[in-house]
Amino acid sequence: MSLHAALPFCLASTLLVAQAPAQPEGAAPARLIQEIGTRSELMANLEALCDDIGPRLTGSPSLRKAQAWAMAKLRAYGATNVHEETYDLGRPWHRGVAQARLLNANGLSLDVAQVGWTEGTKGVLRADVALLNVKTLAEFRAQAPRLAGKVVLVLSRPRAANEGREDVKAYEAELAKAWREARIALALLPSRKDYGLQDMAGGPSFFYQARAAFITREHANLLQRLVARGLTPRVEAELGGGFGHTRVQASNVVADLPGTDHPEEVVILGAHQDSWDLGSGATDNGTGTVVALEVLRALHAANLRPRRTLRVVLFSGEEQDLLGSRAYVARHAADLSKIQAVLIEDSGSGRISGFPDMKVEAWYAPLVAALAPAKSLGATEVPYGIIGGSDQTAFFERGIPAFAPIQDPLDYASHTQHSQVDAFDHVVKEDLVQGAQVMAVTAWGLLQCERLPHQAPKAEP
Known part of the structure; x- marks a missing residue:
């Protein structure tokens, strides 16, 4: 029994x-x-x-x-x-305008939605796209210089579990500091869904604190294909969401x-x-x-x-x-x-x-x-x-x-x-x-x- x-x-x-x-x-x-x-x-x-x-x-x-x-x-x-x-x-956080488009290639409007509890772009920004695909903090720090001022499509980022770290909060604090110092213009996070469906997340303790948006999987794939063919995508974007005063x-x-x-x-x-x-x-x-x-x-x-x-x-x-x-x-x-x-x-x-x-x-x-x-x-x-x-x-x-x-x-x-x-x-x-x-x-x-x-x-x- x-x-x-x-x-x-x-x-x-x-x-x-x-x-x-x-x-x-x-x-x-x-x-x-x-x-x-x-x-x-x-x-x-x-x-x-x-x-x-x-x-x-x-x-x-x-x-x-x-x-x-x-x-x-x-x-x-x-x-x-x-x-x-x-x-x-x-x-409290409120949503605002969220728009982006390619300035080269096919000039397509990109479907983006600002990550919750993040500061917006405070106006329109224009920047080249770079891809980020790293697993460790050391790898991120090595790539950080090329990310400054770029729109970064985040395919993967360092996580404590990747490095066997049990002090998750301390690890996230280290990574957040390194992220701020990289001076990335805008982070784009691919949606987990197909068929043009968006995704959403965010809160006071979320890793991304400013200038971050979800992008539909199909449009993320487009950016990756352009990079793979040797063309550097250039993007214009504006995120108007932000916080209340009190x-x-x-x-x-x-x-x-x-x-x-x-x-x-x-x-x-x-x-x-x-x-x-x-x-x-x-x-x-x-x-x-x-x-x-x-x-x-x-x-x-x-x-x-x-x-x-x-x-x-x-x-x-x-x-x-x-x-x-x-x-x-x-x-x-x-x-x-x-x-x-x-x-x-x-x-x-x-x-x-x-x-x-x-x-x-x-x-x-x-x-x-x-x-x-x-x-x-x-x-x-x-x-x-x-x-x-x-x-x-x-x-x-x-x-x-x-x-x-x-x-x-x-x-x-x-x-x-x-x-x-x-x-x-x-x-x-x-x-x-x-x-x-x-x-x-x-x-x-x-x-x-x-x-x-x-x-x-x-x-x-």
């Missing part, structure tokens, strides 16, 4: 309904599945979030509007203690559906409400946002009262290296032991097939039991593995059981994520409903079962 099979399973959940007798085992998950399947408000909410409010850059008025909308929805859905928790964002506070939205037996213990159901601004943020992460709202709505509508408190947290600053979730962990440092588990959805609208156990043996069996009522929905997988990259990471680093679902990829990574086509059109309704049902059933199981053990913290808060 494997260690997985030997672990005790989650205790059977008991349905607690006000002024009603206990329901048969499994009744609560079935009612949640039915409620979401027949009366879901997922698509209506997503359409309002994307088409009425739109892109939700952290620190922007549109995100503030979206957060007010979400708090009104949560109150209408029966949540209590609906409030915002703030943290210091620094100077520091601002950013916020997370927090709301509770109180538990009956252990209201001080919480299962956090979360998503990041912020988005990049090339599209309307439908799949990244409007879908996760409306799923969190829907699960709370369904619990309240079905008159289900869990043993523990369900806490919905809509984070901001996820796209800037988990600023909101890290701020939440820091703010609630004294209460982290009261978190039963964290569930975060952040991979588009694809159907959910299960959750990895985060390579923690003690979490496997409770997770299997919580997910069991979702078998009819096709969600049965609890593999040995880790999903990171979103707000669950901030909690997992502190040893808290924190899970993200395994989802059908659809066109999320290849097309919609961080691109200009992150729009309502790419959301599959039937899959989104199934995902909300699986999240609701899993959350219910974790709200009802025995306490999950915490692990030793993997990082300091």
Whole structure:
């Protein structure tokens, strides 16, 4: 018998309904599945979030509007203690003009988008193009003299992992200093996507701090072909994005559906409400946002009262290296032991097939039991593995059981994520409903079962 099979399973959940007798085992998950399947408000909410409010850059008025909308929805859905928790964002960033064109060869206009949280060009610049393809800091320093004043197409750059360095922050500081001293006129970063789709990244701690833009893969390939043929491309470019003059506070939205037996213990159901601004943020992460709202709505509508408190947290600053979730962990440092588990959805609208156990043996069996009522929905997988990259990471680093679902990829990574086509059109309704049902059933199981053990913290808060 494997260690997985030997672990005790989650205790059977008991349905607690006000002024009603206990329901048969499994009744609560079935009612949640039915409620979401027949009366879901997922698509209506997503359409309002994307088409009425739109892109939700952290620190922007549109995100503030979206957060007010979400708090009104949560109150209408029966949540209590609906409030915002703030943290210091620094100077907010705004987008501006972004344009570039070849001054020789075919004279084509180049599709560029300024990297977030970078200073712009402060006017039009004209410069020759050079290619950068290095792996180590020493290689970069050797090539730096030829990069001064150039538009540099960054095919690869030095990284701490390339040199076996564990002091990543110190390494990045060294590289940033060398980059500044190289006096590069403009960095162009090829998009990771095909078909003319853009890419986006950036935040206060991002490596590129000034004069950097993403360029579509096809146009990056054009520049490389010209260089390979012996022609030095010359580019004219202007980036007008920049920073506000004063520091601002950013916020997370927090709301509770109180538990009956252990209201001080919480299962956090979360998503990041912020988005990049090339599209309307439908799949990244409007879908996760409306799923969190829907699960709370369904619990309240079905008159289900869990043993523990369900806490919905809509984070901001996820796209800037988990600023909101890290701020939440820091703010609630004294209460982290009261978190039963964290569930975060952040991979588009694809159907959910299960959750990895985060390579923690003690979490496997409770997770299997919580997910069991979702078998009819096709969600049965609890593999040995880790999903990171979103707000669950901030909690997992502190040893808290924190899970993200395994989802059908659809066109999320290849097309919609961080691109200009992150729009309502790419959301599959039937899959989104199934995902909300699986999240609701899993959350219910974790709200009802025995306490999950915490692990030793993997990082300091």
